[in-house]
Amino acid sequence: MDKIIILDFGSRLTALLGRRVRELGVYSEVIPGTTPLAAIVPGGPNRPDSKGDMVRGIIFSGSPESVNSKNGPVPDQKIYDCGLPILGICYGIQRITADHGGQVAAMPQREEGRVEVKGKFPAPADPVFDREKVGRFFTGFDNYSLDQIKKGAVRGAGASANGVCAAGEWSFISYMAHGDKVERIPKGFRQYAESVSGCPSVIVHETKPIIGLQFHPEAAGCDRGLEILAGFVFGVCQSAPGWTMEQYVNEICSSLAKKVGKEPVLLLISGGVDSTVTGALLLKALNPDQVHLMYMDTGLMRKDETKSVKETLERLGARHLHILNCENEFLAALKGAVDPEAKRKIIGDLYITIQERETARIGLPETTFMAQGTIYPDIIESGRAELNGALVKSHHNVGSPLVDAKRRAGRVVEPLEKLYKDEVRILGSFLGLGKDVIGRHPFPGPGLGVRILGEVTKEKCDILREADAIFINELKKRKAKSGKFLYDEIWQAFAVLLPIKSVGVEGSKRVYTHVLALRAINSTDAMTAEVYPFETKDLLEISRLITANVKEIGRVAYDISNKPPATIEWE
Numbered sequence: 129m130d131k132i133i134i135l136d137f138g139s140r141l142t143a144l145l146g147r148r149v150r151e152l153g154v155y156s157e158v159i160p161g162t163t164p165l166a167a168i169v170p171g172g173p174n175r176p177d178s179k180g181d182m183v184r185g186i187i188f189s190g191s192p193e194s195v196n197s198k199n200g201p202v203p204d205q206k207i208y209d210c211g212l213p214i215l216g217i218c219y220g221i222q223r224i225t226a227d228h229g230g231q232v233a234a235m236p237q238r239e240e241g242r243v244e245v246k247g248k249f250p251a252p253a254d255p256v257f258d259r260e261k262v263g264r265f266f267t268g269f270d271n272y273s274l275d276q277i278k279k280g281a282v283r284g285a286g287a288s289a290n291g292v293c294a295a296g297e298w299s300f301i302s303y304m305a306h307g308d309k310v311e312r313i314p315k316g317f318r319q320y321a322e323s324v325s326g327c328p329s330v331i332v333h334e335t336k337p338i339i340g341l342q343f344h345p346e347a348a349g350c351d352r353g354l355e356i357l358a359g360f361v362f363g364v365c366q367s368a369p370g371w372t373m374e375q376y377v378n379e380i381c382s383s384l385a386k387k388v389g390k391e392p393v394l395l396l397i398s399g400g401v402d403s404t405v406t407g408a409l410l411l412k413a414l415n416p417d418q419v420h421l422m423y424m425d426t427g428l429m430r431k432d433e434t435k436s437v438k439e440t441l442e443r444l445g446a447r448h449l450h451i452l453n454c455e456n457e458f459l460a461a462l463k464g465a466v467d468p469e470a471k472r473k474i475i476g477d478l479y480i481t482i483q484e485r486e487t488a489r490i491g492l493p494e495t496t497f498m499a500q501g502t503i504y505p506d507i508i509e510s511g512r513a514e515l516n517g518a519l520v521k522s523h524h525n526v527g528s529p530l531v532d533a534k535r536r537a538g539r540v541v542e543p544l545e546k547l548y549k550d551e552v553r554i555l556g557s558f559l560g561l562g563k564d565v566i567g568r569h570p571f572p573g574p575g576l577g578v579r580i581l582g583e584v585t586k587e588k589c590d591i592l593r594e595a596d597a598i599f600i601n602e603l604k605k606r607k608a609k610s611g612k613f614l615y616d617e618i619w620q621a622f623a624v625l626l627p628i629k630s631v632g633v634e635g636s637k638r639v640y641t642h643v644l645a646l647r648a649i650n651s652t653d654a655m656t657a658e659v660y661p662f663e664t665k666d667l668l669e670i671s672r673l674i675t676a677n678v679k680e681i682g683r684v685a686y687d688i689s690n691k692p693p694a695t696i697e698w699e
């Protein structure tokens with residue numbers, strides 16, 4: 129199978145890059161940026177490895193470091209002469225520049241977000257390393273559809289003479305996130321585009337297949353980003369698509385089986401998509417007798433959640449299902465806690481304490497592995513050190529010191545750690561999970577604990593559970609303009625109980641009741657989110673239903689903040 133190697137220099141977007149290439153149907157592997165060439169292509173370039181896989185090209189990721197800092201990671205310099213096509217993204221273009229004697233300098237102001245890129249330099253018909261290949265790369269910016277690029281529409285001479293690229297004046301909206309820029313282009317390279325503020329945005333070597341991009345084609349905000357990557361993967365690297373979910377599942381299953389051996393594995397199931405898919409994977413990869421699925425009803429669950437989780441897990445064929453009722457313990461531990469991080473820590477630590485206690489009670493040995501449904505965005509948002517992410521919120525499933533201890537002992541398995549949410553859903557559907565499970569909106573580990581702002585009490589949990597259920601049921605009943613049910617059109621929706629009361633009227637009496645906020649957003653990977661633009665009628669009717677049926681709530685507000693600046697959850 130053909131594969132693309134991604135050299136990771138530490139960008140938050142590296143895993144996304146890997147996933148975008150896989151989305152194109154070509155296998156990709158993310159490895160450390162400093163990996164020696166001999167380890168990237170053990171049998172030499174353009175030779176298949178022992179598994180029959182063939183590296184077709186190398187992509188340099190971005191990085192939070194500067195090439196001018198001594199911490200800036202440096203690739204094996206032999207890579208530049210191995211003949212394999214190279215695409216440098218952001219830090220990648222700067223790395224290529226610095227490594228070839230060009231100059232990179234700090235900008236007075238960072239270039240961030242959607243930025244226009246203009247191509248007003250010699251069109252790719254110029255004699256460059258391979259006129260045809262460069263032409264095929266530029267077709268990514270051109271008018272070809274992704275399907276046409278994949279099917280090889282851009283193969284053959286003359287591809288570069290088509291469309292906007294060859295016209296010499298073309299532009300598109302890229303996605304940028306950089307504080308350094310290419311100040312002087314290295315000898316032997318040509319510039320093909322610049323940003324509106326004058327930064328070189330596309331450079332290409334004159335004789336070697338080396339291309340640098342200052343922007344991020346992998347980011348959702350980059351117009352034609354996937355087509356640009358396809359121009360590289362198919363046009364320049366000539367990769368053949370051969371990557372399927374089936375192969376991926378086989379790969380995860382065999383690495384799980386290898387790591388875990390015959391030891392038992394314990395998975396804490398939250399009932400959400402991630403942990404359920406993890407459970408399904410464990411049951412597929414291992415002997416179901418090894419797999420212990422533990423579900424804690426923390427008292428912070430949504431309405432009827434425990435019942436439906438139990439049914440799903442039984443359907444999955446679980447043999448060791450441990451359903452625990454821990455409501456009193458969680459509520460007692462949370463008493464008096466108001467700080468969001470403190471609440472998360474209490475919940476996370478108690479999860480582990482109970483897990484250890486219950487593991488002992490069930491009689492699972494010390495050597496038991498712990499599985500987690502951690503997905504890639506959880507890891508970067510929790511700032512796991514080696515990924516250079518900044519701490520935004522400590523997610524309970526990666527932030528607890530007790531989990532870290534298991535991790536240090538090498539006894540944590542996180543089979544979804546490289547995947548984004550929508551990939552997890554595709555995987556779940558491949559594993560045969562029903563739409564009711566894989567179509568479920570994400571639910572945070574700390575549950576209603578982070579949706580009741582301020583102190584958490586049983587009474588508040590009950591109020592929120594009722595209101596949330598009304599909101600969600602309405603979304604499942606009502607249709608959007610597209611004809612789809614609102615629940616399926618929205619990526620995540622939930623209700624939040626605010627720590628304030630407001631004045632209202634009930635009959636002729638003044639009452640002092642809770643305020644509820646509704647949140648509904650669309651997102652692809654939870655890294656950014658946009659508020660869902662409801663029809664006013666839907667919001668008004670849902671609000672009326674909630675206040676009519678939950679007497680403790682007298683006022684409903686709709687949260688209209690995107691992420692960023694707001695996060696999806698309120699705490």
Ligand code: XMP
Pocket residue numbers: 472506509521522523524525570571572573574620654691694695696697698699
């Ligand atoms: P935020 O609020 O950080 O949420 O924008 C991004 C996505 O992650 C979910 N989330 C969590 N998931 N443990 C989890 O497993 C957590 O502590 C946690 N906090 C937020 C959130 O629901 C959204 O989908």
